[in-house]
Amino acid sequence: MIEIIKNTKIDFIGKRKFSFIFSGILILVGLTAFFLILLGKANLGIDFVGGAMILGNFDEYVSVNDLRSALSAEGFGGADIQSVSGETVPHNSFIIRTKGESDIIGDSLLTDIIASRIKKRFPDNEFHIDSVDDIGGAVGKTLQEQARWAVIFALLGILVYIWIRFDFRFGVAATIATFHDVLAVLGIYFLLHKEISLLLMTALLTLAGYSLTDTVVVYDRIRENLKQFRKRGDFAGTVNASINEVLSRTIITTGTTLLAVLSLLIFGGEVLRDFSLALFFGILVGTYSSVFVASPVIVEWEKRSPRRFK
Numbered sequence: 001m002i003e004i005i006k007n008t009k010i011d012f013i014g015k016r017k018f019s020f021i022f023s024g025i026l027i028l029v030g031l032t033a034f035f036l037i038l039l040g041k042a043n044l045g046i047d048f049v050g051g052a053m054i055l056g057n058f059d060e061y062v063s064v065n066d067l068r069s070a071l072s073a074e075g076f077g078g079a080d081i082q083s084v085s086g087e088t089v090p091h092n093s094f095i096i097r098t099k100g101e102s103d104i105i106g107d108s109l110l111t112d113i114i115a116s117r118i119k120k121r122f123p124d125n126e127f128h129i130d131s132v133d134d135i136g137g138a139v140g141k142t143l144q145e146q147a148r149w150a151v152i153f154a155l156l157g158i159l160v161y162i163w164i165r166f167d168f169r170f171g172v173a174a175t176i177a178t179f180h181d182v183l184a185v186l187g188i189y190f191l192l193h194k195e196i197s198l199l200l201m202t203a204l205l206t207l208a209g210y211s212l213t214d215t216v217v218v219y220d221r222i223r224e225n226l227k228q229f230r231k232r233g234d235f236a237g238t239v240n241a242s243i244n245e246v247l248s249r250t251i252i253t254t255g256t257t258l259l260a261v262l263s264l265l266i267f268g269g270e271v272l273r274d275f276s277l278a279l280f281f282g283i284l285v286g287t288y289s290s291v292f293v294a295s296p297v298i299v300e301w302e303k304r305s306p307r308r309f310k
Contacts, residue, residue, distance in 0.1 A: 008247055012291055013240040013299055019292035023180055026285070030183025033190030042190055044099070045197030046133065048147075051099040052110040053133040055084070056118075058092040059126045067094060070121035076114060084269070093130070147201040154208050155179055162212075166219055169301050174215050177294035181211045184285045185278055194274060203278035210257075211286030214250060215294045221246050222295070235302045239295050254287045 036042050046053055064083050071079045076098055084093040096114060111132040118127045158178050163171035182204050189200060221242040226235075261283060265276035 008244045010244060010247070011240060012243050013236050013296055016292065016296035016299065019288075019296060023184075023289070023293055026184040026187060027180055029187035029191065030185075031187075033187045034183065036190070037186075037196055043193050043195050045195045045199075046097060046099055048196065048198075049099050051097065052114060053098075054094075054096045054111055054114055054129060055131045056094060056096070056115070056127055056129045058094075058122065059128075061092055062094075062122065062125065064094070067096075067118075070118065071096070071114070074117040074121065076117070079114075147198060150201065150205060151182060151208075154205055155182075158208065158212055162216070162219070165216075166223065169298055170219055173294050173297035173301070174212060174219070176297055177215055177289040178208050178211055180289050180293050181207055181282060181286045184289075185282045188281050189278065194277070197274070199275045200278050203275050203282065206279065207282030207286055210283065211289060214253070214287060214290040217246055217249065218243060218290055218295055222298075236299045239299050243291055243295055250287060250290070254283060257283055 033042065037044065040049070064081050068079070068081050071077070071081070078098065080097040080099075082095045082097075084095055098110065098114065111129075115127065115129055115132075155175055155178060159171045159175040161171070162174040185204060185207060186196075186200075189196065194200075222239055225238050225242050225245075258280065261276055261279045264272055265280060268276055
């Protein structure tokens with residue numbers, strides 16, 4: 001394995017009290033965001049509250065203010081309008097989102113109504129629709145519930161997997177670290193007032209798997225080193241040495257993954273931007289938790305119940 005850092009002796013475990021305080025703040029923010037999401041107080045996407053999204057473009061230039069004024073005059077004053085630019089989309093492209101407008105849908109799709117109103121307001125400037133997404137309120141609530149269950153089952157699956165492969169306390173620590181990562185990214189998105197959508201839920205489940213992979217690498221090294229250090233009875237020192245031994249691998253893996261995610265974030269366009277941003281924050285938080293959460297939790301458990309390893 002390529003090593004860019006060799007023979008490090010950083011006292012990660014010795015800093016666990018500071019990391020627990022920092023992680024506690026992240027979890028608190030994440031839990032607050034989670035309950036506000038349940039109450040519908042967050043910036044929920046149309047996936048969860050119902051509404052419509054249209055990606056389209058005009059033949060000639062139209063400003064965001066002109067389009068907003070036109071939609072407001074047609075009864076869509078709450079529409080979120082975003083100008084889109086890039087090599088993969090036509091010029092004069094916009095993303096138009098409306099939420100909670102299911103009461104005016106009637107027998108027609110909301111996207112059809114919005115498109116017809118736009119064409120009515122700009123008769124001499126053709127509006128071309130590239131993609132549409134139309135979700136009713138009832139479907140949104142169902143998707144919101146399914147997203148919560150998906151995250152819960154993912155965490156339970158991680159607990160069982162690590163329990164079988166290593167030990168029960170390893171499984172609990174890995175689940176805590178993954179739960180920490182999910183809540184941390186959710187809290188960051190809430191503070192940035194980013195839209196909470198199914199795309200974010202997909203990113204969170206992806207991050208759960210990524211974080212688990214890094215944690216398993218550390219746990220494998222701890223298990224190998226326990227055979228050598230068992231006689232010394234220094235469990236904290238064994239964990240600390242294990243983290244230092246895989247530190248180079250962690251830096252290389254995290255760095256290369258971040259480069260790929262940054263490419264998506266910069267060049268992926270508006271559609272992938274929120275997903276890429278969630279991955280970016282998640283990779284940073286996941287790497288941090290593998291070192292400063294998953295491993296220190298085991299050390300604290302062993303400190304209070306040393307029957308297993310000594």
